[in-house]
Amino acid sequence: MKSAYFKRLLPGDYLVVLLGLLLVVYLFKTLWHGEHAAKLEIRQGDQVFATLSLDQDRVIQVVGPLGTSKIEIKQGKVRFLSSPCSNQYCVHQGWLHHVGQAAICLPNRVSLELLGAKKAYDSLNY
Amino acid sequence: MKTLKIHTTEDDHRIAKLAALAIGLHLIEAVVPSPLPGVKPGIANIVTLYVLYRFDFATAAWVSLLRVFASSLLFGNFLSPTFALSLSGAVLSLLALCLAQYLPKRYFGPVSLSIFAALAHMVGQLLLVRFWLIPHAGVAYLIPVFMVAALLFGLLNGLITSALLKKA
Secondary structure, three states, rough: OOHHHHOOOOOHHHOOOOHHHHHHHHHHHHHHHEEEEEEEEEEEEOOOEEEEEEEOEEEEEEEEEEEEEEEEEOEEEEEEEEOOOOOHHHOOOEEEEEEOOOOEOOOOOOOEEEEEOOOOOOOOOO | OOOOOOOOOOHHHHHHHHOOOOOOHHHHHHHHHOOOOOOOOOOOHHHHHHHHHHOHHHHHHHHHHHHHHHHHHHHHHOHHHHHHHHHHHHHHHHHHHHOOOOOOOOOOOOOHHHHHHHHHHHHHHHHHHHHOOOOOOOHHHHHHHHHHHHHHHHHHHHHHHHHHHHOO
16 A cells, blocks of 8 residues: 555656755755844843854853852853742753843843844833 | 526536535534634635536636635635635635646646645735734734644645546
C-alpha cells in the first residue's frame, strides 16, 4: 500500500517537495531567528554606565546602592553573574542574546539592555 | 405569466455536481477542529485538482469559485473576513494551477500541482491578513508555521488526488 503511494510521485514531484522543504527551512531561518544583538547598554541609576560590544568576553562590575553586581559577557550573550539583591530575579533571568531583551535589577538599580541596529519597540498599541 | 427558462448544458450540470461535492467536503472540514486557527487540510482542493485533470482549467475554476461562494452562503459568512480569506486563497491557488498546468506531465504529477496550489492558497490568505485584517509585521512570525502546514497538506491532497485519478 505504502509503496503504491510512493509510485504516484514523479521525479518532478520529488523536486517540488524538496524545494518546498527548502523554502520552509529558509522561512524559518529568516523569520524566526530574531536579530542578534551587537551592543549592550548597562545602566546604573539614571545614567548609562557603559555601552559595550558583545564580541569581547569579559566580566563587568557595577556598583549600586546594595553593592556590586557582576555582569558577564560571553560569546555574544550577557547575563547577571551575581547580584547583591535579595530576590535574585536578575540572575535567574539567565542569558540574553536577542535585540530588545533586557534584565533589570531594581534593588541594585542596574539594568542591561541589548541594542541592535535600530531600537525595537517595547510595545505597540492602536 | 411568463416563465423564465434557463437552458443548462451538460457542462453546467457537471460543474454543479462537482461543486456540490466540493461544498460537501468544505462543510465536513469546517466541523473538524484545528489546533491552530487557519490551518486546515483543504480537502475541497482535491476536487479542484481532480477536475483540472479530468476536465479542464475553466471547469476547475468554476468549481473552486462556486464552492467558495456557496459554502459562505451556507455558513452565513458571505462577504465577511472568513469569506474574503477563502476567496483570496482560492484565487491565488487557481492562479498557481493555471501556470503549473503547463509543466511537463512526464515529470510533474498531481502532487506538484497540489503543493503549488496549497502554498499559493496560503500566500493569498497571508497577504490579505497582512494588508487588511492584521496590518502588523508580527504576522511574519506565523508564515513558517502556515507554510509547513500548506506543504504537508498539499502533499497529502496531491497523493489522494493521484490515487483517485488512477482509480477512475
